[in-house]
Amino acid sequence: MTKRKKYNIAVMPGDGIGKDVMDCAMIILEHINLDAKYFYEDIGLDAKKRNGTALSDHTLKVLRACNCCLFGAVSTTDESTILRLRQEFALSTNFRPCKGNGIDIAIFRENTEDLYAQVEYNPIPKKLRNFINKHERMKKFKHTPNDEMAIALRIITVKACANIVARAFRFAARNNKKKITVVEKANVLKETGNIIIRAVKEMSRRYPNIEVEIVNIDNMCMQLVKNPENYEVIVTTNLFGDILSDLCSQLVGGIGYVGSANIGKNFALFEPIHGSAPKYAGQYKANPIGMIRSIVLMLEWLGETKKAKALDLAINEVIEEGKARTFDMGGINNSLEVTEEIAKKYDSHI
Numbered sequence: 001m002t003k004r005k006k007y008n009i010a011v012m013p014g015d016g017i018g019k020d021v022m023d024c025a026m027i028i029l030e031h032i033n034l035d036a037k038y039f040y041e042d043i044g045l046d047a048k049k050r051n052g053t054a055l056s057d058h059t060l061k062v063l064r065a066c067n068c069c070l071f072g073a074v075s076t077t078d079e080s081t082i083l084r085l086r087q088e089f090a091l092s093t094n095f096r097p098c099k100g101n102g103i104d105i106a107i108f109r110e111n112t113e114d115l116y117a118q119v120e121y122n123p124i125p126k127k128l129r130n131f132i133n134k135h136e137r138m139k140k141f142k143h144t145p146n147d148e149m150a151i152a153l154r155i156i157t158v159k160a161c162a163n164i165v166a167r168a169f170r171f172a173a174r175n176n177k178k179k180i181t182v183v184e185k186a187n188v189l190k191e192t193g194n195i196i197i198r199a200v201k202e203m204s205r206r207y208p209n210i211e212v213e214i215v216n217i218d219n220m221c222m223q224l225v226k227n228p229e230n231y232e233v234i235v236t237t238n239l240f241g242d243i244l245s246d247l248c249s250q251l252v253g254g255i256g257y258v259g260s261a262n263i264g265k266n267f268a269l270f271e272p273i274h275g276s277a278p279k280y281a282g283q284y285k286a287n288p289i290g291m292i293r294s295i296v297l298m299l300e301w302l303g304e305t306k307k308a309k310a311l312d313l314a315i316n317e318v319i320e321e322g323k324a325r326t327f328d329m330g331g332i333n334n335s336l337e338v339t340e341e342i343a344k345k346y347d348s349h350i
């Protein structure tokens with residue numbers, strides 16, 4: 001009888017370059033000899049064509065039986081697979097460390113609320129319209145018919161803000177960070193914008209050594225382009241976190257370099273932050289580093305600290321050396337060659 005494996009991990013390549021980078025992920029996982037059993041699940045565009053749904057009940061069942069999962073990339077069909085998974089498994093923390101070019105910024109993005117609650121109306125139902133018409137700022141829309149208007153609810157809860165803020169502070173304390181920057185737009189969005197700011201102020205009392213800074217999203221974008229080295233830990237709501245993570249990824253080399261962890265109570269999903277880039281599908285042109293950095297985050301989450309550290313060092317070494325580079329890194333190597341190079345370097349760090 002074969003010995004039971006320590007971890008059950010679901011592997012969901014998705015479509016487009018999701019498959020390419022997941023092949024790279026599996027080369028790494030095999031190489032580092034993680035004690036895990038892998039469950040392949042088909043999601044996204046191909047799954048939709050085959051089974052009529054991009055995310056089947058069967059896949060959800062498999063995921064529920066696993067410790068965590070790896071996600072490649074999925075093209076948006078009628079419903080976003082990744083957004084559904086974040087909701088379904090209450091993956092309320094999105095952690096996106098952006099490192100490179102002398103920059104080291106960890107983004108903590110609330111992952112389930114805000115405009116991503118996707119409570120939207122178009123046209124506006126009469127009852128809702130009658131109710132919101134009582135708001136004095138609705139006066140200016142008095143003559144706009146219900147079917148010529150769309151409304152999205154920006155839903156922000158104290159609980160979700162407290163959670164993401166607690167995560168950010170814990171990370172900052174453990175990693176000797178001196179400052180947390182909370183990003184919002186509370187000068188305009190006074191009700192929804194102030195909840196996370198209040199959560200930060202409250203939590204900061206427990207961490208007297210960590211400086212807190214409150215910055216508006218527009219100014220943050222400018223500051224990050226101007227002085228990115230001034231920032232260490234950013235905590236923010238969902239949509240602003242989405243925008244800032246693309247911006248920060250470009251500061252550290254590009255969207256292909258950044259991985260992420262979507263973390264819930266007992267389950268987590270790890271994915272590169274890039275999309276499915278269908279025009280490069282199957283060509284092994286994509287940068288595998290975002291995916292492999294997602295494995296580093298997975299290993300940390302599983303408590304496989306030694307392996308995580310060695311893999312992280314290996315990735316940094318390959319980037320620094322600049323010998324194996326995909327085209328976005330300015331080179332001519334394919335995804336597999338960059339992956340092999342990382343695997344080789346891993347051995348010298350373990």
Ligand code: IPM
Nearest residue numbers: 076080082083242245273275
């Ligand atoms: C991300 C992506 C997703 C998001 C898309 C694919 C729905 O941009 O993970 O950053 O908006 O969160």
Ligand code: MG
Nearest residue numbers: 242243245246
């Ligand atoms: Mg995004």
